[in-house]
Amino acid sequence: MTEASPHSIRSLVIVGGGTAGWMAAAALAKHFHGSGLAITLVESSEIGTIGVGEATIPTIRRFYAKLGLTDEAVMRETGATAKLGILFQDWRRVGEGFIHPFGLYGQDHGDIGFHHLWLQARAAGDDTPISAYSLGAMLAEKHRMALPQVNPPTPLATFDWALHLDASLFAQYLRRYAEASGVTRIDAKVAQVEPGERGAIAAVRLDDGRRIEGDFFIDCTGFRSLLLGEALEVGFEDWSEWLPCDAAIAVQTENALDDPPPYTRAHAKSAGWQWRIPLRHRAGNGIVYSRKLMSEDEATATLLSDLPGKPLIEPRAIPFRSGRRTRAWAGNCVALGLAAGFLEPLESTSIALIETGIERLKELFPDRRLNPALAEEFNDATAREMERVRDFIILHYKLTRRDDTAFWRHCAAMPVPDTLRRKIELWDARGEFIRYRWEMFHPASWLAMYTGFDRIPEGANRALDGIDRAKVSAAMKRMRESVANTVAATPSHRQFLETLDR
Numbered sequence: 001m002t003e004a005s006p007h008s009i010r011s012l013v014i015v016g017g018g019t020a021g022w023m024a025a026a027a028l029a030k031h032f033h034g035s036g037l038a039i040t041l042v043e044s045s046e047i048g049t050i051g052v053g054e055a056t057i058p059t060i061r062r063f064y065a066k067l068g069l070t071d072e073a074v075m076r077e078t079g080a081t082a083k084l085g086i087l088f089q090d091w092r093r094v095g096e097g098f099i100h101p102f103g104l105y106g107q108d109h110g111d112i113g114f115h116h117l118w119l120q121a122r123a124a125g126d127d128t129p130i131s132a133y134s135l136g137a138m139l140a141e142k143h144r145m146a147l148p149q150v151n152p153p154t155p156l157a158t159f160d161w162a163l164h165l166d167a168s169l170f171a172q173y174l175r176r177y178a179e180a181s182g183v184t185r186i187d188a189k190v191a192q193v194e195p196g197e198r199g200a201i202a203a204v205r206l207d208d209g210r211r212i213e214g215d216f217f218i219d220c221t222g223f224r225s226l227l228l229g230e231a232l233e234v235g236f237e238d239w240s241e242w243l244p245c246d247a248a249i250a251v252q253t254e255n256a257l258d259d260p261p262p263y264t265r266a267h268a269k270s271a272g273w274q275w276r277i278p279l280r281h282r283a284g285n286g287i288v289y290s291r292k293l294m295s296e297d298e299a300t301a302t303l304l305s306d307l308p309g310k311p312l313i314e315p316r317a318i319p320f321r322s323g324r325r326t327r328a329w330a331g332n333c334v335a336l337g338l339a340a341g342f343l344e345p346l347e348s349t350s351i352a353l354i355e356t357g358i359e360r361l362k363e364l365f366p367d368r369r370l371n372p373a374l375a376e377e378f379n380d381a382t383a384r385e386m387e388r389v390r391d392f393i394i395l396h397y398k399l400t401r402r403d404d405t406a407f408w409r410h411c412a413a414m415p416v417p418d419t420l421r422r423k424i425e426l427w428d429a430r431g432e433f434i435r436y437r438w439e440m441f442h443p444a445s446w447l448a449m450y451t452g453f454d455r456i457p458e459g460a461n462r463a464l465d466g467i468d469r470a471k472v473s474a475a476m477k478r479m480r481e482s483v484a485n486t487v488a489a490t491p492s493h494r495q496f497l498e499t500l501d502r
C-alpha cells in the first residue's frame, strides 16, 4: 500500500442495499482494495428493495467476471437460467412474434453488410426470416443452450448470452462478497441528510440516532432518490411523452415450465406489455401499462390470465416515471440505479446502466477537492447513454403495425426525439445505421427491431447490382445450414441447466 494523498477520499458511504447498492459496494471494494478507502453501506430492511429486475443483458457477465465470479457460481447462487434474447410477441401485429437475440446475423460480403444481401433476397421473393442466419435467435427459438465457442471460426458460430436471475438472491450474493471484502453494513433508516459546504453532503443521520460521515456518497435509494433528488434537489427530466407506460404489476409464480425457454418473453397487450422471466425455482411475471388507458384492475386481470404457473405472492403495483435525474453527480454524491433514473423494463437495461455507472465512477473517482471536470464528464456520458437507450426503447413502440387499440395507435403516430427520427429516416432511405457515442445497443440490435417489425428500406445499396446473385444465394444457403446444424448439435436449455448441478 502506498501513502494516500492528503486529498484522498477516505470514506465512502453508499445508501441503499438493492441491486445497485450491493453491485457498487462489491465492485468498488474490489477496485479500491488496499487503497485505504473505507466503504459503508446503509440499508433499511424495514423499507426493503423493489424486488424486480431479473432479466439482464450480456454485460452482467463481464461485470461479475471482474469480481472473479464464474457463470456457474452466479447461476447456481441466484437460481438463474440463460437468456439468449427477448421474444417480442404481438408487437408487430397480433399473432406475430420475433426474437431479438444477443448476437449477429449472417456473414458480410466483402464490405457489403449481410443485411443488404438479405434485403435483396427478400425483394426477389425469398421469405426466409433473418433469424435463420442468427445462431442466437435459432438457439432461443429451439430452446437450446451451450456455452459459445471461445474463438469461433466464423461469425455464424457467434452469440452472446445473459442471465435471468433472482434479484434478491443476487443482491445477497454480492452482499456476502462485499462484506468479505471489508464493506461495513448498517441496517437502519436514513432519517436526515446533513448538508456540508458548497452543495455537498456532510453526513447522514440514522433513525437510531447515529451520524455517518462520509467524504463521498452514493445514492442507491431507488425511486426515492433520497440524497440526489431530495436532499440535493437535482431535478428530473420526464420522458413520458415518448414512453407511455407508467406502472407495472408484478407477481412471482411457480415455475410450471418443464422446458424453460432461454429468453425473456415480452408479450404486447392492449395498453402495454407483459414480461415472463423463467428462473429455476420460480418465474417472474409482470405487466407494464399506461394508467391513462388501462385501470389497475384490468391490468391485474390481464396479468393473472396469462401466467405460467400458480401465483406465489399477491400481485404488487409499482408506479413509475420514465426519465432521468438531470445530473447523476452533484457535489460529493453520485446516484446509481433507480435513484439516477429509470427507463421502463423493456430490453432490461437498468442493471446494465448500473454497471456502466460503476465503471465510470471507477475511472472518474475524485479526491476531496472534487474537480468539477470529473462530474461534468460523468454527467455528460450518463445523460447521452440513457438517451440512446431511451431511443432504442421508443423504437419498439413507434414501429408497431398494430391499430387495434388507442394505445397502439398513439404509439405508431407519436413524434419521436430527433436523435431517433434521424436513425429511422436513414434506415428507411438506405438500410444504414447511425452510431452515436455511448450506445449500449449495437447495429445488430437495431436490425433485429427493423426486420422484426417488417420495416423495409426504400433504397438498396448500389453495390448489390454488381454481385453474382447465384453465388451469394448459394453462400446464404450454406450460412443457414451452418446455423441449423450447430443448433441441432446443441443440447437443450434444460440439459444445460442440469450441468450446473453436477
Ligand SMILES: Cc1cc2nc3c(=O)[nH]c(=O)nc-3n(C[C@H](O)[C@H](O)[C@H](O)COP(=O)(O)OP(=O)(O)OC[C@H]3O[C@@H](n4cnc5c(N)ncnc54)[C@H](O)[C@@H]3O)c2cc1C
Pocket: 015, 016, 017, 018, 019, 020, 021, 042, 043, 044, 045, 047, 048, 049, 050, 051, 052, 053, 054, 055, 056, 167, 188, 189, 190, 191, 220, 221, 222, 223, 224, 226, 248, 250, 286, 318, 320, 336, 337, 338, 339, 345, 348, 349, 350, 351, 352
Ligand atoms: C417493473 C420493473 C421491472 C424491472 N425489470 C428489470 C429487468 O428486468 N432488468 C433490469 O435490469 N432492471 C429492471 N428493473 C429495474 C431494476 O429493478 C433496478 O434497476 C434494480 O432493482 C436496482 O434497484 P435499486 O437498487 O436502484 O433500488 P431498490 O431495489 O429500490 O433499492 C433501494 C434501497 O434503498 C434502501 N433505502 C431506501 N430509502 C432508505 C432510507 N431512508 N434509509 C436507508 N435505506 C433506504 C432500501 O431499503 C433498498 O435497500 C425493473 C424495474 C421495474 C420498476
